[in-house]
Amino acid sequence: MNIEGEEMRKPIRLIAAACSDMGIGKNGQLPWCLPKEFQFFLDTITAVSAPEKKNLLVWGRISWFSCPETVFPLANCLNLVLSRKMSAVPPHAHYLCKDFGSVIHLASKPPLCHIVETIWVLGGPEVYKESLEHPWCDLIYLTDIMADFDCNVFFPKFDRNVFRKQKGFPGVPDEIHEENGIQFQFQVFKKEA
Numbered sequence: 001m002n003i004e005g006e007e008m009r010k011p012i013r014l015i016a017a018a019c020s021d022m023g024i025g026k027n028g029q030l031p032w033c034l035p036k037e038f039q040f041f042l043d044t045i046t047a048v049s050a051p052e053k054k055n056l057l058v059w060g061r062i063s064w065f066s067c068p069e070t071v072f073p074l075a076n077c078l079n080l081v082l083s084r085k086m087s088a089v090p091p092h093a094h095y096l097c098k099d100f101g102s103v104i105h106l107a108s109k110p111p112l113c114h115i116v117e118t119i120w121v122l123g124g125p126e127v128y129k130e131s132l133e134h135p136w137c138d139l140i141y142l143t144d145i146m147a148d149f150d151c152n153v154f155f156p157k158f159d160r161n162v163f164r165k166q167k168g169f170p171g172v173p174d175e176i177h178e179e180n181g182i183q184f185q186f187q188v189f190k191k192e193a
């Protein structure tokens with residue numbers, strides 16, 4: 001493990017699905033219904049390397065409340081909701097933070113630093129943007145939804161010379177999938193050192 005001063009560095013990873021124009025949401029909901037894509041999302045964020053480890057999931061308030069309650073509890077996960085105005089941790093969540101800096105502090109210092117494996121950033125755009133700029137951010141899992149959808153929320157622009165598209169990334173199928181007549185492909189972008 002890489003310890004910087006009293007901080008234990010944790011990988012920060014983003015996961016999202018975006019359509020042709022990088023749209024990710026419409027009126028607080030996902031614009032599509034792709035159960036296999038959603039299952040890949042769940043499998044990815046719940047994967048840990050040892051039974052005592054947990055992933056810290058970071059949700060913007062609107063994304064949190066738009067997630068179907070039936071997915072909870074999520075195995076191997078601690079749920080953290082970001083909000084400047086909420087005052088109580090909502091049902092199914094474990095933590096509430098007012099800013100991204102507090103998320104990093106919580107995950108990288110005792111006691112949580114001993115169990116947190118990965119900080120998964122689940123959106124929306126504000127926290128995606130902030131995490132993309134963080135030096136600990138190393139991977140973006142971004143499903144390419146190969147279709148046009150009417151969206152009003154978009155994945156932030158990122159530098160594809162810094163985050164390079166990977167081929168044959170472990171655990172991520174390369175082929176094009178199709179569900180409900182919509183094609184999609186899982187992609188991983190890795191930050192070049």
Ligand SMILES: NC(=O)c1ccc[n+]([C@@H]2O[C@H](COP(=O)([O-])OP(=O)(O)OC[C@H]3O[C@@H](n4cnc5c(N)ncnc54)[C@H](OP(=O)(O)O)[C@@H]3O)[C@@H](O)[C@H]2O)c1
Pocket residue numbers: 015016017018023024025026027028029030031059060061062063064066082083084085086097098099100122123124125126127130153
């Ligand atoms: N396709 C995908 O992969 C994907 C993934 C995620 C979300 N989405 C979609 O995106 C939409 C949700 O995005 P959104 O932009 O509307 O909302 P959001 O980012 O989920 O939530 C916004 C709220 O979260 C809080 N927040 C966000 N960043 C913060 C920060 N850095 N510090 C403190 N608080 C922060 C604030 O809450 P307060 O107002 O309470 O202060 C803010 O108003 C939905 O349509 C959802 O379905 C899609």
